[in-house]
Amino acid sequence: MKESFFRSMTWLxxxxxxxxxxxxxxxxxxxxxxxFRHEISLWNQPAVxxxxxxxxxxxxxxxxxxxxxxxxxxxxxxxxxxxPSSRQPELQVSHRHSQEEGKRDKWxxxxxxxxxxxxxxxxxxxxxxxxxxxLHFDLHYxxxxxxxxxxxxxxxxxxxxxxxxxxxxxxxxxxxxxFRPQKGVRAWLDAHNLSxxxxxxxxxxxxxTGLITLIFMLFxxxxxxxxxxxxxxxxxxxxxxxxRIEASGKKLNEPAFETAFAHFYRNWPEQKIKRVIxxxxxxxxxxxxxxxxxxxxxxxxxxYWQYSGTTGELLQTARLDPSNAEMLYxxxxxxxxxxxxxxxxRWLYFICGIAGCIMIxxxxxxxxxxIRERLKPTQTASFGLKLVETLNIxxxxxxxxxxxxxxxxxxxxxxxxxxxxxxxxxxxxxVWLATALFTSLFRDKRAWQWLAYGNAAVWLLLPVCNALTTxxxxxxxxxxxxxxxxxxxxxxxxxxxxxxxxxxKLAEKATANKNVSNKRTQVTAxxxx
Amino acid sequence: xxxxxxxxxLRYRLSVLSRFCAAIFGGYFFTAYSVALLxxxxxxxxxxxxxxxxxxxxxxxxxxxxxxxxxxxxKRIWSSLISSILGLHLLTQYIQGGI
Numbered sequence: 001m002k003e004s005f006f007r008s009m010t011w012l013x014x015x016x017x018x019x020x021x022x023x024x025x026x027x028x029x030x031x032x033x034x035x036f037r038h039e040i041s042l043w044n045q046p047a048v049x050x051x052x053x054x055x056x057x058x059x060x061x062x063x064x065x066x067x068x069x070x071x072x073x074x075x076x077x078x079x080x081x082x083x084p085s086s087r088q089p090e091l092q093v094s095h096r097h098s099q100e101e102g103k104r105d106k107w108x109x110x111x112x113x114x115x116x117x118x119x120x121x122x123x124x125x126x127x128x129x130x131x132x133x134x135l136h137f138d139l140h141y142x143x144x145x146x147x148x149x150x151x152x153x154x155x156x157x158x159x160x161x162x163x164x165x166x167x168x169x170x171x172x173x174x175x176x177x178x179f180r181p182q183k184g185v186r187a188w189l190d191a192h193n194l195s196x197x198x199x200x201x202x203x204x205x206x207x208x209t210g211l212i213t214l215i216f217m218l219f220x221x222x223x224x225x226x227x228x229x230x231x232x233x234x235x236x237x238x239x240x241x242x243x244r245i246e247a248s249g250k251k252l253n254e255p256a257f258e259t260a261f262a263h264f265y266r267n268w269p270e271q272k273i274k275r276v277i278x279x280x281x282x283x284x285x286x287x288x289x290x291x292x293x294x295x296x297x298x299x300x301x302x303x304y305w306q307y308s309g310t311t312g313e314l315l316q317t318a319r320l321d322p323s324n325a326e327m328l329y330x331x332x333x334x335x336x337x338x339x340x341x342x343x344x345x346r347w348l349y350f351i352c353g354i355a356g357c358i359m360i361x362x363x364x365x366x367x368x369x370x371i372r373e374r375l376k377p378t379q380t381a382s383f384g385l386k387l388v389e390t391l392n393i394x395x396x397x398x399x400x401x402x403x404x405x406x407x408x409x410x411x412x413x414x415x416x417x418x419x420x421x422x423x424x425x426x427x428x429x430x431v432w433l434a435t436a437l438f439t440s441l442f443r444d445k446r447a448w449q450w451l452a453y454g455n456a457a458v459w460l461l462l463p464v465c466n467a468l469t470t471x472x473x474x475x476x477x478x479x480x481x482x483x484x485x486x487x488x489x490x491x492x493x494x495x496x497x498x499x500x501x502x503x504x505k506l507a508e509k510a511t512a513n514k515n516v517s518n519k520r521t522q523v524t525a526x527x528x529x
Numbered sequence: 530x531x532x533x534x535x536x537x538x539l540r541y542r543l544s545v546l547s548r549f550c551a552a553i554f555g556g557y558f559f560t561a562y563s564v565a566l567l568x569x570x571x572x573x574x575x576x577x578x579x580x581x582x583x584x585x586x587x588x589x590x591x592x593x594x595x596x597x598x599x600x601x602x603x604k605r606i607w608s609s610l611i612s613s614i615l616g617l618h619l620l621t622q623y624i625q626g627g628i
Contacts, residue, residue, distance in 0.1 A: 006600045012598045159587070160594050167595075208587055215583045221561045222568030224583035226575045227622065237576050325577035330586055 006168065011162040014367065018388070020154040021364045022395045027151060028360060029399050031206075032134040034129065034354025035346055038087040041128030043488050044410045044444040046470045047120050052092075054084040058273050059265060064117050065093050065276070066257055068110075077105065077247065079278040084114045085293075087484075091117075125420040126410055128153050131428075137214070138236035140429070145217075152214050159207045165196060174402075185369050192362040195355045202352035203359070212329070240318050241289055241304045247284040252310060255286045259312025264290060264305060274302055284310055296340050300333040301326075350352035361396045368392060389443050391434070397451035398435035400495070404458045405431035411469040445510060452503035460496035547603060555610040556593040560586050562617035569624050 006457040033040070042048060054061070058141045065081035073079070073095035082092035097106050111120045127134075134140075139147040152449065170332030216223065220231050236243060255278070264271075272293035279287045286309025291302040304318040320328065334340050338349045373379065381389075409427035413420055439447050466489065467473035479484035564582040571578040595609075600606050 008598050009595075012595075117567075156587075156590065156594075159591055163591060163595060164598075210586045212584060215586065219561055219564055219583055219586045221565040222579045225565040225625070226568055226579060234579055238579075323574070323577050325573065325580040329580040332584065481548070 009164040009167040013161055013168055016157050016164070017161040017363050018367050019154050021159045021360050022145055022391050023150065023154045024158050025357060025364070025395050026139075027136060027154060028353060028356045030132045031210075032350060032357060033132040033403070034136050035341075035349045035353065037129030037133045039129065039484050039488070040132065041126075041130065043089070043407075043482060044126045044128040045123060047122040047124070048090050048111070049470065049472065049482070049485060051089045051113050051120070052115055053089060056114055058083060061091060061114060061260065062261070062273065062276055065091060065112070066278070068093055068112065068117070069095060069278075069281070072110070073108070074282050076278055079276075079281055081276040083273055083275065083293075088271075090114065105188065122415070123415075124410075124415045125381045126424060127421045131406070131425055140425070148217060152211060152218055155207055155211050159204075159211070162196075162200075162203055162207060166200075169193070169197075185366060185373060188369060192359060192366055194318075195358040195362065199352045199355040199359075202349075203356055206336060206352075206356070207334040212332045213336055240316055241300075241306065243286055245279045245287050247280045247283045250284040250285055251282060252284045253282075255281060255288070256287065256307075256312030257308040257309070260288050260307035260309070260314075263307070263312065263314060268292075271303075275474040278309065279512065280310070286310060287315070294334075294340070296342060298329040298331045298334045299327070300337070300339075347432060361392075364388070364392045364396070377432070386443060390440050393439040393443070393447050393451065394432075394436035397448065397455065398432045398439070400455050400499075401435055401451065402428045402432035404455070404462060407462055408458070408465060411465050420520055445506060449503055449506040452499045452506060456499035456503060457497045458496075459492050459499065462492045462496075544603060548597060548606070549605050551610060552594045552597040555614075556590050556597065556609070558614050559610060559617070560590040562570050562621065563589055563613050566617050566621045566624075569621060 061083055062081060066079070069076070069079045069081070072093070075097070076095035077098050078096040079488040080092070080094040080096070082088070083093075084091055091114045092109065092111055094107055094109045097108065099106055111123065112118065113120055122461055135149050138144050139150065169452060211218065216234075217229060223234035224230040227237075272295065274291045274293040276291070276529070277289040279285070279289070281436060288307040288309050289325075290307070292304070294300075294302055299319075299322065301319055303320050307313065308315050319326065338346060341349055357511045368385060371385050371388075372381070404429040406424055409424040413427075435451065439451075442450075461476060472485070474486060474489040477483075477489065564586045567585065568578045568582040571581055573581065597606055597610075
């Protein structure tokens, strides 16, 4: 088929890269945004913006949470208390209720101001950053299992494209410093190399560990070989906290919270707590589950303590002293999700993610441009080429536009709307679909230019929209020292500037091209910048 | 890619399809059977053996995928894939005492 290993790798890189590049772009894009998942959830919930940073001790917060749930939802089958963190200022108190047979249990979420312990007023229904987090591996409007297989498949192709890309790259260090703008396809090649090589360790790491997050779906074989009941048995061993506890049917009035927590605080006085879960709080099967906070340790699962709620004795613990294999597996997932990262590292994650998006985008563009350049003036573009070009614009320019639509919808949809969270998501997809339809009509350079102007305009107006709807703006955020929200406005403006620069560049090129060639007018008009 | 343009014969297309199938499905099953065997051979606790094996799985998959595109002869690809998968499976069965 191919003469040498090198050639076959070049071929593999081109085709494997092209086949799934749009899906990969979506995965990378959503994943990059998901590094700020909790921050987006915060932005999407203006009622939480002005909550003061928690000053309470964790034991008094847990006590208040339990008291609150005891009055608000004594009949729930599970209580959940999420303690405030630097990324989530509120105290989460959720309770789960059994439904009639065959229906899934229903969660009701409430949030308290950690300092006043009063419920936060004026919350809106929104998916927040979780939308992008789910989009990253569950996609949307499709079966979860199928979506995850698709994502795995695309990630595998990504890994293959990366490895074959390294193989075909003879001059990896030279390319680090080479950028030749104004040179047509060469410039795109350099952009592709630059964004790939600079962040190569990140790309390899994020793709490999991404596959590891879904590994038990991909390869259940080792667990099936070692355990008689397969994954179920393995999970029982590895995640004792996820085992279902059945209700006993006997009522219990006063669970032994005090004894249990007294034992915990006495033996692990320094341990920061992430969340507390109580199963069957009004039942003799009551269990108290305490999850420790990992902080910035490179671990994914939390250390775990389980107490009996009837006697208050310690029943079991997990991961207090993880083995090497657990550290390896948990560490891979932890570096993927970036939950371990403090703000500085989180931005580095974000920038590397954007480099990944640029790598994929420039790869797709280069593919189409090369085919275009090889066309003779008399030839017309094939259907395949048109399809690639349309998908390129629709994905690369459409996704940012759709994302801004999601943010606008969050601020502008009436707060009492039914199924409001779903409407926000609907706006995202409608904007994306509209962009795709628009680009199928105008596939050329104008589409890039108009969409770049459009993106610049909507992203620039987003801080304005935010200021008009919430009453706070960039200046007040900076005065109050609210850096998370200030960063949002700054990031929006930076995005707008980037798109404006892109539009300007495209406009310049369009005029330059017109002046240069009269003969090939028709061809150049179809070429994209 | 340059060769793809002037040689888009049916034969060429079929050989590409065959290679992709070998890489994707052959690679998948080879990896699945080899990590199953690996988990049996690791002298650690059961949980740890499962975790080490799954962590190595993607690496194995990638190597097989690349190798399939690196080997010139199609017949050799398929024959070595099928025989090694069979071998891995039999060995796993043997260790588990199934044979």
